[in-house]
Amino acid sequence: MNMKRHGVALGIMAAGALLLTACGSDNNAGATGGSSNTTSTSAGPKVDCSGKKTLKASGSTAQKNAMDLFVKAYNDACDGSDVNYTANGSGAGVSDFTGKQTDFAGSDSALDPKKGEPDKAAASCGSPAWDLPVVFGPITLVYNVKGVSDLNLDAATTAKIFDGEIKTWDDAAIKKLNPSATLPSTKISVVYRSDQSGTTDNFQQYLTSAGGWTKGAGKTFNGGVGSGASGNPAVATALGQTDGGIAYVEWSFAQSNKLNIASIVTTDGGTPVKVSADSVGKAISSAKFKNPSGNDLSLDLSSIHKTTAAGAYPLLLATYEIVCSKYADAATGKAVKAFLTTAINQGQADLASNGYAPLPDSLKAKLTTAIDAIS
Template sequence: MKRHGVALGIMAAGALLLTACGSDNNTGATGGSTNTSSSSSAPKVDCSGKKTLKASGSTAQKNAMDLFVKAYNDACDGNDVNYTANGSGAGISDFTGKQTDFAGSDSALDPKKGEPDKAAQACGSPAWDLPTVFGPITVVYNVKGVSDLNLDAATTAKIFDGEIKTWNDDAIKKLNPSATLPSTAISVVYRSDQSGTTDNFQQYLTNAGGWTKGAGKTFNGGVGSGASGNPAVATALGQTDGGIAYVEWSFAQANKLNIASIATTAGGTPVKVSADSVGKAISSAAFKNPGSNDLSLDLSSIHKTTAAGAYPIVLATYEVVCSKYADAATGKAVKAFLTTAINQGQAQLATNGYAPLPDSLKTKLAAAIDAIS
């Protein structure tokens, strides 16, 4: 294993963050199969580019990035990626400041912040947002005597803004007719740090649940107690009877937390989180710029999915790249790295709390990556 390869044993935590503000009148659904073919048909890559790439950004994608780098190490002996997990905002700043070759971000470049223009100026060409790995956010709970729980977006929104205060509230009972729900007070646990997970969760509540508190990386519910980072949230929840929180799936798995099933607009049937149910949601997604190699996603098409059996609280992390690099060797290396990321790099994702790319999206990513120069 090369110096930046990391043993798969540390991959139990982390999930990729996806965020992109929902927009109107979007088309371009990904459609197609949710199956993947990440290794046996992996294309050969040109390893003649820059030997070591430098990148930074999202901490949420760090564990998946380790898998990607390992795959790149194996495919291109002597080539490497030095990735610094310093947060999405810092990653975008490093990229637009020409300190790195690409950025990892749990948000697509934001026009309201002038980020696409700044990135294009740094690149000398348009920058593209490429979603490489997806993972769900789970609603987790700690209620004595309750091991199976159904929620929907509207009820979840009312819980996290404090409108629903006890576990035996009629709205929760309606979704769980066979459960014995206690009168225990609900204790919300939220991320107190600036978090892409919080942003994506609040976007889901806004798009699908009528949440009026706004999105963003700060929790706006106005109730509960905060903890910094997914591990701390998981720990706090485990110590709080009546607690409810939101964490990335791999953290819920690692800490053996109770995970709620989520009812969607597709018949109202509660959906359990799984690689398959997340894949169905991804395949129903639409793009904000259909027909473009910028693949920023319209999250509302996932949050309000009508696909049967699709889990709706899904996030993705983007790799933000130049469409044309001033240095040809850098462009070659970025293409080689991303090619291995969406092929060989997908192999271990499903066992580490992520959802591998559906073939339909993988095809679009491959075309965009091939267009990088």
Template sequence: MNLKRNGALLGLFAAGALTLAACGSDNNAGSVEVDADASGATCEGKANLSGAGSSAQKNAMDNFVSTYIAVCNEKGSTVNVAYNPSGSGDGRTQFIASQIDFAGSDSGIEGEQAALAAERCAGNPAWNLPLVFGPVALAYNLEGVDNLVVDGEVAAKIFNGQITTWNDPAIVALNEGVELPDTPITAIVRSDSSGTTDNFQQYLEAASNGAWTTGAGSDFTGGIGEGAKGSAGVAQAVSGSPGSITYVELSFAEQNGLSIASIDTGNGPVELTAESAAAAIDGAEFASAGGGDLTLDLTSIFGTDAEGAYPLVLATYEIVCSGGYDADTGAAIKSFLTSAANEGQEGLEEIGYVPLPDSFKTQLTESIDAIA
């Protein structure tokens, strides 16, 4: 099934879910159909959890929260999870400072931040737990061109300024028979620290045949482009700027009615669909060597040349303490994540995500259960 869907309907879903997440309204939760008896969520612990971070996972989080509220309502408990989509970098910073119970991030916490997080977690490591996969669209605004094809090298050269017009020979070679204008290319990039930026730049490193030389990281390193804040910001900027292109999560591209490029990985153009994203995810491996942390090694996804596999896919993590929470917070975290990993996955494909494969769900559940 193609992930694309009616933008107006998606906008209504997102608006309603955002109200729910912000206000904790039981009225909105009442419209969500759930089988509470089948849920493993206990609804125990403190009633109000807090999280912040990745804007890429905002729509998925709305789904998790509304489902969790509905499950707990049926079980006779009133709960809420307030999530602020302030960006992955901000989420990790707030988590380290103990300002929130968990962080959402498109990149795992590591290095110095991981050490600081362990201090916050009473000496226990913070775990990166993937809850949903989100394909990243190369979304563009180019009149008369609805089926653009790019590859990793062309994408890198657009975002580092080596390709500056839409009729550049390298783009023409990938789009035989398409009339490409001499319109200047405007690259729109994230101005804030972003896990989406980090993943996109990792993809460029893996797939550009050496054209991307400025490295990865949560801040854009390409040295060009016009900045906009958040996933919604870059999508809106492209919507209002003919000749522009950005990297953004599929749901935001769809909400703004943007065209989405196919990616040629060496076996022909691959359109962004649920099936093509899942084909790439099948090749993912874990970077961590055992234990409860489930950080993924996405190099094999970004550099895939498997037939029919769409390579630009990021993992959305929840960063949690593996131990060190007070009893009420720990119980609530485990309850919420259990719901999110199971019934919360329902409906994600309809809003632009790829739900957890069963193999990931099994390992994720084991990690959630192991939170002390």
């Protein structure tokens, strides 16, 4: 992803009416106010269900379970309306969208100017396409080390583990982060994703931004060490069978496989942060946009990876819904608006129990403005 230094913090938006009740350039200043990482769920606003009855979309596999929840909420809000979502991968989703095969795309990366994707999407839409970050899935560092049930890691140490520079669990760098732990001399065995993976891309972006990783990002693991397994389930299984193993998987797979999850020490060197809906929400709220204004909400992910916000968990995968700002068919635009409105409101209710992070109200307000502008 092409990172720019200019951005705007997501902090509290001056739109209190949008908050739901219930339950760098050198100029990176955000709005002032109290805590901005609160989340809320409710019955949600009423939506106009008079648009196209069935939408077609495709893309990211990482957001598939979240999309199932969103579609259910949409079905409940708009009886007889539906979204057919095919989880065929982010690249395929973008290709389907720019090829006019779908009404919107799901992608683990925003449209890439280096690949000409914004221009292709604009040509397909007949209007600019917008990247809307709707789904956030924490990536966890999971490990299998006998006698160790609590572990702290920072990005720099993690980078050295995954490129093979740090070879044993009693290495001085790991000991420094875990002064009270009894760490064995067991050899470290890296388990990585062998398939083309958005999780791998986001993991390597984190290591690059915050850990001095020099191997590059991308959907192929570039560390050059360890053994590969295809998909989150296979990685989790392989880790469970490997004493001394370490891997990266999406949070839901760490939960379902009852894997040990490392806490992360952020770039400010503060208290190690455990993954939770609250800690992820704090990281999202501290993020900055690549473009300070407008409704294209592509994120500067380095602002998340290098967050210094207290209690913020920095290792995230953001999935965008890529939409036309103005649809040639008004009924399609109306349905996309209704679906996304439902997704960021009623659709948030069960995300945390499925390994995703509910949207903080600050970002929800920004998304609401963009979604309301779709026509």
